[in-house]
Amino acid sequence: xxxxxxxxxxxxxxxxxxxxxxxxxxxxxxxxxxxxxxxxxxxxxxxxxxxxxxxxxxxxxxxxxxxxxxxxxxxxxxxxxxxxxxxxxxxxxxxxxxxxxxxxxxxxxxxxxxxxxxxxxxxxxxxxxxxxxxxxxxxxxxxxxxxxxxxxxxxxxxxxxxxxxxxxxxxxxxxxxxxxxxxxxxxxxxxxxxxxxxxxxxxxxxxxxxxxxxxxxxxxxxxxxxxxxxxxxxxxxxxxxxxxxxxxxxxxxxxxxxxxxxxxxxxxxxxxxxxxxxxxxxxxxxxxxxxxxxxxxxxxxxxxxxxxxxxxxxxxxxxxxxxxxxxxxxxxxxxxxxxxxxxxxxxxxxxxxxxxxxxxxxxxxxxxxxxxxxxxxxxxxxxxxxxxxxxxxxxxxxxxxxxxxxxxxxxxxxxxxxxxxxxxxxxxxxxxxxxxxxxxxxxxxxxxxxxxxxxxxxxxxxxxxxxxxxxxxxxxxxxxxxxxxxxxxxxxxxxxxxxxxxxxxxxxxxxxxxxxxxxxxxxxxxxxxxxxxxxxxxxxxxxxxxxxxxxxxxxxxxxxxxxxxxxxxxxxxxxxxxxxxxxxxxxxxxxxxxxxxxxxxxxxxxxxxxxxxxxxxxxxxxxxxxxxxxxxxxxxxxxxxxxxxxxxxxxxxxxxxxxxxxxxxxxxxxxxxxxxxxxxxxxxxxxxxxxxxxxxxxxxxxxxxxxx
Numbered sequence: 061x062x063x064x065x066x067x068x069x070x071x072x073x074x075x076x077x078x079x080x081x082x083x084x085x086x087x088x089x090x091x092x093x094x095x096x097x098x099x100x101x102x103x104x105x106x107x108x109x110x111x112x113x114x115x116x117x118x119x120x121x122x123x124x125x126x127x128x129x130x131x132x133x134x135x136x137x138x139x140x141x142x143x144x145x146x147x148x149x150x151x152x153x154x155x156x157x158x159x160x161x162x163x164x165x166x167x168x169x170x171x172x173x174x175x176x177x178x179x180x181x182x183x184x185x186x187x188x189x190x191x192x193x194x195x196x197x198x199x200x201x202x203x204x205x206x207x208x209x210x211x212x213x214x215x216x217x218x219x220x221x222x223x224x225x226x227x228x229x230x231x232x233x234x235x236x237x238x239x240x241x242x243x244x245x246x247x248x249x250x251x252x253x254x255x256x257x258x259x260x261x262x263x264x265x266x267x268x269x270x271x272x273x274x275x276x277x278x279x280x281x282x283x284x285x286x287x288x289x290x291x292x293x294x295x296x297x298x299x300x301x302x303x304x305x306x307x308x309x310x311x312x313x314x315x316x317x318x319x320x321x322x323x324x325x326x327x328x329x330x331x332x333x334x335x336x337x338x339x340x341x342x343x344x345x346x347x348x349x350x351x352x353x354x355x356x357x358x359x360x361x362x363x364x365x366x367x368x369x370x371x372x373x374x375x376x377x378x379x380x381x382x383x384x385x386x387x388x389x390x391x392x393x394x395x396x397x398x399x400x401x402x403x404x405x406x407x408x409x410x411x412x413x414x415x416x417x418x419x420x421x422x423x424x425x426x427x428x429x430x431x432x433x434x435x436x437x438x439x440x441x442x443x444x445x446x447x448x449x450x451x452x453x454x455x456x457x458x459x460x461x462x463x464x465x466x467x468x469x470x471x472x473x474x475x476x477x478x479x480x481x482x483x484x485x486x487x488x489x490x491x492x493x494x495x496x497x498x499x500x501x502x503x504x505x506x507x508x509x510x511x512x513x514x515x516x517x518x519x520x521x522x523x524x525x526x527x528x529x530x531x532x533x534x535x536x537x538x539x540x541x542x543x544x545x546x547x548x549x550x551x552x553x554x555x556x557x558x559x560x561x562x563x564x565x566x567x568x569x570x571x572x573x574x575x576x577x578x579x580x581x582x583x584x585x586x587x588x589x590x591x592x593x594x595x596x597x598x599x600x601x602x603x604x605x606x607x608x609x610x611x612x613x614x615x616x617x618x619x620x621x622x623x624x625x626x627x628x629x630x631x632x633x634x635x636x637x638x639x640x641x642x643x644x645x646x647x648x649x650x651x652x653x654x655x656x657x658x659x660x661x662x663x664x665x666x667x668x669x670x671x672x673x674x675x676x677x678x679x680x681x682x683x684x685x686x687x688x689x690x691x692x693x694x695x696x697x698x699x700x701x702x703x704x705x706x707x708x709x710x711x712x713x714x715x716x717x718x719x720x721x722x723x724x725x726x727x728x729x730x731x732x733x734x735x736x737x738x739x740x741x742x743x744x745x746x747x748x749x750x751x752x753x754x755x756x757x758x759x760x761x762x763x764x765x766x767x768x
Contacts, residue, residue, distance in 0.1 A: 097361060097461060098400040100236070101269060102226025102525050118530045118750065118767055121283040122519040124290065126526065128221040128282075129508040131499060133291040137218035137298070139242050142256060142309050145299060146352060149311045150343065154351025161204075161213040164254075164324070164339065164354040168202035177205065181356050190356055190410035192376070193364045200331035201252060215247030216254060219508040220495040221294060223279045224257075226525045228272060234321055235260040235272035238308045240298065243497030243508075250330030253493060258313035259322035263304045267573055270534045274302055276526055277571040287504035304572070311352060315340025324354060327414075327467065327493060334414035334492045336463040358408035362462045365420035367407060368455060370432035380407050381434050384458075388441040391457045392449050394476065396484060397521040399457050412463030414492050421469060423459035424452060449476055460486045468492045487513035533736060533766035536568040536753075537575055541762060544743050544755035546587035546626070547703075548595065549765075551749020553609065555595050556763055557585035565597055567609065570751050570765055578611045587626040587664065589634070590748075591647060596634055598627045604636065606647075617649040625664025626704075628673070630686065635673055637664045642675060644686075655688040665701065669708040672727065676701055681711065683727075696725055696732060703745035703754065707768075714745035714754055722754055736766055 120126065128134075143157035155163060155177070163180055166173040171182040183197035204211045220241040228236035237257050244252040264271030278297060282290050301307040314322045324339045339354040366372050367380040387401035413421045420426070427434070429452070438451035453476055460470035467489050476484035490496050490511035499506040536554055545559035555567045555578075565579040565588065579585075584600035596606050602621040607614045623639030633644045635655065640662050642655040661678040668674070673686040674695060681695040681704065695711060703714030710724040713732065720742040723732040735752065743757040753765045 097227075097466065098398065100227055100229040101529065102228075102522070103398045103400055118280060119283075119527055120280050120523055122523040123502075123507075124283045124285075125279045126223050126519050126522050127510065127514060128290070128294065129219060129495065129510060130287055130290070130502060130504050131506040131508065132287050132504065133294060134218040134221070134508070136291050136295040137221075137240055139213045139216045139218075139254070141299070142240070143213060145307070145309045146311050146314075146341070150350055150352050153349050155353075158213060160352060160354070162207070163205070164326075165202050166205035167339070167354060167356050168198040169205060170197055170199075174205050174207075180353060183356075191358045191405070191408060193358075193409045195356065195410035196335070198328060198331050198335060200250070201326075201328045209247075211244065211247035215244055216242040216252075217245040217497070219243045219253075219497050220510070221298075223276075223526070224522070225272070225276055225279075225529070226522050228269060230269060232262050232265060232267065232269035232271050233319070235262050235275050235305075237322065238298070240308075241495050243495070244330075245497055248330075250328075251497070252328040252330055253326060253495075253497075255325045255327070256309075256314065257323050257325065258308045258310070259317070259319075260308060260313060261306055261317075263306075264573065266538050267535060269529075270573060273530075273534060274569075274572040275305065276530055278302055279526070280530060304574070311341055311343060315355075315357070316343055323357065323360075325359075325463075329492065333416050334468065336412040336414065336467065337410070356410070358405055358410060359412050359463050360405070360408055361401075361403050362409050362412050362464075363403050363407040363423075363458075364409040365423055365426050368423045368426040368458075370428065370434040372426075376407060381437075383407070385437055385441055387458075388438060388454060389445050391454050392442065392445060392447040396475070396486070396517060399461075399475075401458060401461065412467070414464045414468040419464075421459075421462065421464040423462070423465075424456050424473075427452065427455045456486075467494070487511075487517040489513055531767045533764055534573075536570065536573045536763040536765055539758070539762045540760045541566075542757075542760055544757040544761045544763070545585065546597075547744040547746040547753050547755050547763065548588045548590040549746045549748025549751055549753045550590045550592040550609065551751060552592075554746065554748070554751075554753040554763055554765060555588050555590055555609070556744070556755055557582075557588045557597055559584050559586060559600070563599075565595065565607070567595075568763060570749075570753075576611065578607055579605075579614055586624065587744075589627045589629045591629050591631040594647070596627055596629060596647070598624050598636060600624070604634065606649075615649075618645070618652065625662070626666040626675075628666045628668040630668050630670065633686075635666060635668050635686070637662050637666050637675060642666065642673060642688075644688075653688075655686065656684060656692070663701075665704045667704040667706040667711065669706045669727065674704055674706060674711055676704060681713070693729075695727075695729055698723075698732065702742050705745045705747040705752070707747045712745050712747055712752060714742040716740070716742040720756075722752060735768075 143160050147157050163177045166177050167181050170184040173182050222239035224237040239257045242254040262271040298308040327336045338357045338359045340357045342353045342355045343350055366374050367377050391399050391401050393399040413419045435451045456473050457475050459465040470486040471488035472485045474483050475486050478484050494511040494514050496509040500509045543558040543560045545557050547556040553567045558564050563582045563585045568575045586598045588597040594606050602624050604618040606617050621638055625637035627636040635644045640659045641657040643652050644655055645652040663676040665676040672683050674683050679699050680697045682692050683695045684690050684692045700715050700717050701713050702716045705712040713723045715721045719739050721734050722736040724735050725732045741756050741758045743755045746753040750767050751765050752768055
């Protein structure tokens with residue numbers, strides 16, 4: 061049975077949170093769910109079940125909706141603008157934008173550092189260590205903290221925007237990371253990159269991961285926009301936020317939150333040898349005056365290399381090796397994009413080093429080629445799961461997931477064997493980095509160059525994760541609705557009625573699931589239809605009513621009808637069942653006429669397209685020309701039908717069996733094909749745009765949607 065994977069994801073709840081944080085809080089990071097470049101929906105999506113059939117899946121352009129490097133778009137983003145917004149959110153007190161920039165670099169200087177930035181963290185704190193591991197000083201980068209430095213925050217230019225929805229936890233606790241990379245393009249020699257990696261809160265944790273759907277719908281829509289409109293939309297998304305969502309650039313999104321989610325990282329080469337470090341934003345309020353500071357943090361999924369040495373006497377080595385053995389199955393996953401492992405923060409190093417030969421970051425070299433107890437234990441785990449990988453390949457995969465591995469050390473490294481027997485090699489960076497500060501010609505003008513690892517491996521996968529999410533079934537409401545009787549859709553919204561003495565007419569966005577009450581205290585509404593401008597519904601007392609789709613004045617089109625049932629519209633006329641008859645009238649109201657009369661066992665379920673009207677009689681679905689007067693044919697016979705909808709190409713059926721199904725059949729007839737298997741208590745189905753919508757009236761019930 062198809063599993064409603066999206067419905068089963070329950071969120072713990074992420075809220076906008078502003079307060080004061082003790083200086084040590086940035087290091088009090090979760091060890092149960094450590095940050096990773098892989099995880100959450102990006103890993104889970106590779107193994108989840110999909111729908112049975114898809115006619116027109118939503119697709120995106122990876123260079124418009126996953127990674128954006130167009131120079132014209134990135135001109136909207138300045139480092140001074142980002143830091144200025146963070147400072148403003150702090151109330152404008154403490155450090156200003158320039159000082160905050162300098163304070164970040166002052167962390168690379170020995171104490172006491174720049175006098176106007178005190179108190180602050182420095183590389184000599186704790187004897188030059190962080191988390192118990194070496195934290196080297198980088199004084200040439202630290203020189204940017206000097207007010208007289210030729211390198212200022214204006215020396216950095218935005219070179220890339222990244223949609224990392226693949227990092228969203230399957231629970232929907234947050235909506236993934238939304239990144240911007242700044243590269244040093246002026247202000248003296250050397251190269252340096254700042255990466256702002258915001259963890260975006262989910263404002264609808266009650267919907268789980270589907271509370272994040274508006275964000276991915278936003279990125280999807282970028283694929284259809286021109287470069288100017290994409291630039292405006294992305295600027296607004298990062299600086300202002302989507303309706304109901306925080307801006308990406310918010311002080312709560314860079315580690316200053318209860319889960320310590322989000323971070324800022326740098327990759328630097330002003331001083332010889334590439335080094336990567338990570339920071340969390342802190343907000344400290346001594347004496348009631350709050351100041352933002354960047355606090356050095358461990359580099360995640362980056363265990364200290366010496367821990368891989370089977371002979372290591374490091375105090376953490378034995379515990380790490382024991383933990384690592386439990387991670388072998390995840391690392392052995394036979395997919396270059398989804399092999400993964402968890403690294404509790406107690407093992408993470410203070411920095412990654414991409415370029416020093418024989419350095420501690422060379423996990424494979426530290427692991428060694430000779431026999432050892434650690435090697436034998438890894439081999440035993442591989443044998444248990446039936447993997448043909450070697451212990452060295454497992455350690456090579458761990459190295460590839462570290463900062464230094466991803467950025468250079470693991471270029472073309474052997475991480476397994478492909479089905480054709482060739483070597484699986486980890487893809488290559490573009491010389492220590494994946495997003496370069498130099499441009500190339502793109503379809504919309506100059507764009508910043510990105511690595512072959514991104515273009516050939518990572519972007520296609522992240523695109524697939526995004527498309528898979530957009531195309532899977534999802535709830536538009538929480539399981540909190542009752543008496544769901546009928547549904548309709550115009551491709552932007554789904555509409556439904558709840559049949560009871562004080563019934564309601566509702567709508568919800570297909571993207572966000574945001575519910576809106578259109579009419580309330582209605583006497584037993586039965587069925588609903590829409591033409592995109594208005595909704596029309598029937599009520600058990602014999603009335604047909606009309607209202608604009610966004611709500612407003614309600615008008616009555618007909619009253620006193622006997623045996624009134626379902627309703628449908630082709631945009632010009634309304635069609636409904638009335639006893640054993642099918643009738644129609646203009647959507648403006650007026651005189652009604654018969655389409656056909658003297659039918660038996662008419663259930664009230666009806667749909668219409670450009671040429672035909674379809675209705676249910678017992679177990680049969682009948683069809684005739686919508687103008688009336690023609691012959692009646694049987695489209696199909698099927699038991700347990702509880703809903704009909706059409707799009708001109710197919711008729712869709714809700715079939716409330718064990719389990720229920722949504723089926724489709726060509727309008728010309730043929731065998732019905734299962735499209736979705738949405739469990740139980742189906743009461744209606746509707747089609748609009750590229751979506752199919754259905755109601756599950758399970759007390760409480762919900763409204764579901766999926767692309768066709």
